[in-house]
Amino acid sequence: MAEKIRVLLAKPGLDGHDRGIKVIAAALRDAGMEVIYTGLRQTPTQIVDAAIQEDVDAVGVSILSGAHMTLFPAILDLLREKGGDDIILFGGGIIPDKDAAQLKEKGVAMLFMPGASTVDIIEWLKGAVSGRSSNEKMI
């Protein structure tokens, strides 16, 4: 039987808008995933430490404050530093297309824009996690 996908959902920086992340948390939980929500005002260090400690498959980050070009790279760097580079980093919020393109190049696996459906997010996440496990099997 397939193991439950484990996801850490986080709000980094000062942004307090948590409607979206809570909706996603409920949707992922209802889809059978194990969801850990960090709450607000997390530093990149707190997020990465929690992700590694909880041994999650993926970290989902929500940023509506415009601070994404600082916070996503900081999380990526820390994941690599602390040996969490097999953890899939994804997210969403208010992120202009050209910033999203740059972040994806740096290693963010996927960014969901306003209006994205939880169905699509769940679909993508399942694919991303199984894709990574099958990659591991191929090595």
Added chain:
Amino acid sequence: MFDKSFLEEYKKQRAIWEDTAKKIPQNSRPRFITISGDEVEMLYGPDAVDQNNFMDKIGYPGQFPYTRGVHHNMYRGRLWTMRQFSGMGTPRQTNQRYHYLLNAGQTGLSVAFDLPTLMGYDSDHERSLGEVGKCGVAVDTLADMETIFDGIDLGKISTSMTINAPASILLAMYIAVAEKQGVSTEKLTGTLQNDILKEYIAQKEWIYPPLPSIRLITDMMAFCADKVPKWNTISISGYHIREAGATAAQELAFTLSDGFQYVESAIAAGLDVDQFAPRLSFFFNAHQEFFEEIAKYRAARRIWAKRMRYKYGAKQEKSWLLRFHTQTAGCSLTAQQPENNLMRTAFEGLSAVLGGTQSLHTNSMDETLALPSDKAALLALRTQQIIMHETGVANTIDPLAGSYYVEHLTDKIEAEAEAYFEDIERRGGVLKCIEEGYFQREIAKSAYRYQKEIERDERITVGLNRYVMEEKIDIPVLEIDETVAEGQVAGLSKIKETRDNDKVKRTLEELALAAKGDGNTMKAILECVRVYASEGEIVDTLRPIFGEYQEPPMF
């Protein structure tokens, strides 16, 4: 209103009509529900409205219970204030936008601060990295406020400031700017949002825990009652509660409950209700369900008036009036086909005017992408001006009064709010409910239900789940870069060198003393601000005394 025999005849005729109407195939929508999840009947008639109690329920504008409006002649006497929420990047950039909007005809100012300022951090704090100037204007010291209002006579314009946890500090800075302009505090008009309870519930911009936060508010209310009598000390807000996902009834009930809590806290602090109540104001959302919103505003006025008069014993009429500002719903806007947002905002703005708002902000079409560009900000203002001068809706007061549907909805939402009040009371009151996450959970449930409706196509959002286009977004989008932060950090550093640091130290120490005892913190903060203590320095003085709030994560 209608006599018994008429109503019986009406019901007979209705049955005949209904028989025919129900035989005609309905359109393809599965259910007819409001955005708040309530079923809507095909037809509303006199049987849907309370036939008695006309004066008690509907009455006249400017007369208790004010269902039809707070003033006797409403917009015939004084049009609503066009007050566009605005602020970005540097204080200078923001000052330029303010002059732009004032020249374009806006009649009141409204300041949007950046996240570091909202959360009590200076621009050079490590938590401010990447955040300076992005969501609003960066303010570190009085010098920044002086720049923001450069060339603007504070004796002649009213200003609303969206600031909560550090509200006393920003008001103190505003007062200090006015002093430098030679404007006496008695002349200052404006509003501070300063509604900390809804922070814990929805907007989430807190610093300290609830009790010390309320103390800061009551200190400020006492100070203003004496020195800044025309200032609205709190803007008791439902906007954010709604944005977080609440239904219209929840927005109404939770907001008014917060209001009741402030009244009770102020009375407990020894303030006279008729002294502070006239300066309480409100802030509601204008969401998409057109008639529901109008009903909500009317019910709000009615409920507040009755409570203030009969429960809290306020004797002055001014204490019974629910005056409010409205903002069109940010959460209704889409990133897809952003120009559609112009129309959404127009309809929402219209409902606010039909609901009798005193002040209005209409969103810009690009706000799902960035802070408003000049062009989008201008179009948003023009939206209000067209409502005001071209639609004719402001020519007569509360034009939807007597509408079977609207009166029915007004009574219905009032009853729903009363049910919530009872429930909150049973649970131990507002502070207990915040502690236990009651509001937060209810809001999250509503938000989740709404999202599911959209994903199941039970609710259509144009451009999102119908009439979708693979189009490129080609509207100009405002960019804020890191030069803002660099400038702020450099500026702050310079201020710290040139100010009298002994005075800063002394005033901060006196603030600490006042905060630890029962001195008026507002007075003490004003002293700090005058000598260019930074916001961060003031907040850091209070943090160890008041503590810091932590929210248990839940979803």
